[in-house]
Amino acid sequence: MRISKFLIAWGIIALLMTSCKQVVREIDLSGEWEVALDSMDKGISGKWYMESFPDKITLPGTLCDAGYGTPCTLEPTMDKEIFLNLKRKFDYLGPAWYKKECFIPAEWNEKDVFLTLERVIWNSQVWINGTKVEGFNESLTTPHYFNLSKYLVPGENNKIVIRIDNRRQHDISVKNLAHAYTNDTQTMWNGILGKIALTAKDKVQIEELRLTPDIDNQTVNVSVKIGSNGSSPVSGKLLFAVKDPKGNKLADKEVQVNNTEITFTYPINNPMLWDEFTPNIYEATATLETEGMTDSKCEIFGMRKLTNQNALLQINNRR
Structure with a gap:
């Protein structure tokens, strides 16, 4: 009896100590994903959303972090020209495809399910089990969200494919000066950073x-x-x-x-x-x-x- 009261008391304390806790049901999608670079931009016409990719990447992360792209050939010297033109170790500009299988709980059948991609450059599109999710996202500063409710099959494994295109989508700069999209500031990486998750919510x-x-x-x-x-x-x-x-x-x-x-x-x-x-x-x-x-x-x-x-x-x- 004392043990039960002790456990209950600690449970109450834990609830009180939880800061900004949301009432949500969530699946963390961070971890290993399949990846493919689409430098010729043939992935959509070639139905890559139906394919498997042999290469792997850990997300959150970038292609540069994983060593994908064109290697930088500049020498790391203390030179003004080098400082004025920052470069990634591996450079890639174009679409890239990311694929992962995820089991969706059967109890999510009556829920609205949202995909969150916290940090993306620049355009994102999603396919579920080979079907294109309606719409796309374009933002350099805010999370990308997709409502997957009509596409997921609860109680089964589902194939999630994300296409990220980090090419210039709109002309937002003067002489290539724009804080959100330059190699001299935060670089024009391709990948997904921050939170990557599925969240189920009531209707x-x-x-x-x-x-x-x-x-x-x-x-x-x-x-x-x-x-x-x-x-x-x-x-x-x-x-x-x-x-x-x-x-x-x-x-x-x-x-x-x-x-x-x-x-x-x-x-x-x-x-x-x-x-x-x-x-x-x-x-x-x-x-x-x-x-x-x-x-x-x-x-x-x-x-x-x-x-x-x-x-x-x-x-x-x-x-």
């Missing part, structure tokens, strides 16, 4: 949690956007919880849900302000309970006000 879910601080009124304005694949109206409740920068839990707020968009204000009494010298961070968690479904989303925010006076930037009324 009713929090799509967006937007927090706007208002230090004059000591509040934060909360905007929640709810996504639903059903035709019936969304109804239920939303629990909004906040921890201050010291980890203290503030009072919870419960809001009734009758629509797909909810807005309300949450009081932050005597807020600890954020600036570059005291970067105080609050943590907010919104938990949605509706129609037997639950979803949670967590965001961080700082209590601060940005203004300008006589063309001078101010933060919290201070230049």
